[in-house]
Amino acid sequence: MRLLVVYLVASTVLAVSGGIVFERQLRDGLITSMDTALQARAGEIAQVVPEAGTELNFQDEPERLTSSRATFAQIFAPSGELVEASEATGRRPLLNAAELATARRSAGYLTRRLNGEVLRLRAEPVARPTGKWTIVVGGSLEPSQSAIARVRRDLLAAVAGLVLLGTAGVWLLAGTALRPVERMRLAAEDMHVRDPASRLEVPATRDEIARLGHTFNDLLARLQEAMRRQRRFVAEAGHELRSPLAVLQAELELAAKPGRSRAELAAAVDNAAEESRRLSRLADNLLFLAQSDEGVPLARPQRLPLAPILSRAVDAVTKRACRRAVGLRVDAPAGITADIDPDRLRQALDNLLDNALRATPPGGDIIVRARRQDGRILIEVIDSGPGFLEGFLPSAFERFRRADNTRTRDGEGAGLGLAIVQAVAEAHEGSAEAANQPASAGAVVRIILPR
Known part of the structure; x- marks a missing residue:
């Protein structure tokens, strides 16, 4: 109209x-x-x-x-x-x-x-x-x-006819052009976004309306994928929370039973505290990933040398490595600096070192290295464990994805460590990648930052 x-x-x-x-x-x-x-x-x-x-x-x-x-x-x-x-x-x-x-x-x-x-x-x-x-x-x-009067009458008649004919033409043309839009609107109104097969019927006109339909279908596919990932995330998060909660509940119930000795009560309290810490870490990781999905700025970069941050991360796990008889080494030249958020980078390194310690057998070594390559800065954590299965590498950075049992030597971990590493790298406008060393010499995970 x-x-x-x-x-x-x-x-x-x-x-x-x-x-x-x-x-x-x-x-x-x-x-x-x-x-x-x-x-x-x-x-x-x-x-x-x-x-x-x-x-x-x-x-x-x-x-x-x-x-x-x-x-x-x-x-x-x-x-x-x-x-x-x-x-x-x-x-x-x-x-x-x-x-x-x-x-x-x-x-x-x-x-x-x-x-x-x-x-x-x-x-x-x-x-x-x-x-x-x-x-x-x-x-x-x-x-x-x-x-002139005759011409005026003829002009008025011609103008009236032209306007009426043009009005009818515009009505038909606009209706024909917008009819596919109305069909798509009605289809979208009746559509349920949870249906993975839901798509709009796109007219075969190769014009702006057809491109609009394709854009809507692409948007619909992204929404459906986001909802699928959200449902999977919620389900897997609930599954991961269930285990420590069950253990915590069992320990508290055992501690509440009469006749328990002081040592047994202390052990139950220690186990409950450990499960509480595990729950806290899991909640922090879930919150961090949720903020990453929402586009919240996760890093506040500043120009800093990398060697001290890598050394502090290694020092924090030295006792644990000694208990497992695993060697630790830092290879970071003092002159390498980068625009980084030290707290976020330390969070990523802690996750990588935790994974490497659980994968490295006694007598093995873990190397934390920083180097320049092709105008970028690479931060690598290299272990001497069995490496990743080839089928795991394409999905290594997906959430709640765990490596096989031959690499993960204990039952710890919720499968969020590498996802957090990737989120930290992307917050620094970089990327992350996982690979195996040649000749089955272990795995390497890299954080790649712009210089």
Whole structure:
């Protein structure tokens, strides 16, 4: 309807404006044509004005003052007296004294109404030795006005027909163009976004509407994938929370039973505290990943050297590595600096070292290394464990994805460590990757940062 109203107003304004301009041009053209004819007629009549004397003689060419050519004429003597006139005008002067005085100075045109009829007049002076004579020739504008009136009626009819026909065309065209949009709207209204097969029917027109339909379908696919991931995330998070909660509940129930010794109560409290810490870490990790999904800024980078941060991360797990008889080594030149958030980078390193310690057998080694390569900075945690299964590598950074039991030597971990590493890397505008060392010499996980 808005398109129709806009077209109706615009076409009406344009058509009426064009009609007015055309009518004005036609009127000007007809008047110009008449003025040309009157000028020629005045030139003919000027020939009868004598070079000397005051007598006019039209006996040789009496038709010059007749009205056979649909024109009329009057001749004024230098004294201002009307000396000759066509029968159509009679003896009534067509010019008054002021107009006659003006005509004696220069030729000009006038429009005059006489006996209810609109006349076009040309008055021009004719210089003779006896003085300035004045010739007035004229003709009726009624034929021109009748023609203009007919043209006006025809234009109004044409404009009305054009506007009506164009309105019908715009209505049909707009309806045809927007009908696929309405079909897609109705389909979207009845659609359930949980249905993985839900898609809009896209018209095969290869135009903007078809591209809009494809865009909506792509958006729908992303929404469905996001909902699938969300449902999976919630289900797996609930599953991971269930185990420590069950253990915590069991320990508290055992501690509440009568007859428990002091040592047994202390052990139950220690186990409950450990499960509480595990729950706290899991909750923190889930919150961190949720903030990452929401686009919350996770890092506040600042230019810092990498070696001290890597050394502190290794120092934090040294006792645990000693208990497992695993060697730790830091390989980070002092000159390497990067724009990093030390707390977030430390969080990622803690997860990588925790995974490496659980995967490395006694007597193995873990290397934490920082180096430059191809304009980037690589932070690597390399272990001497069995490495990743090839089938695990493509999904290594997915949430709640655990490595096989041959690599994970205990039951700890919720499968969020590598997902957090990737989120930290992306928060620094970098990336993360996992791979195996050549010749089954263990696994390596890299955090790749821009220089």
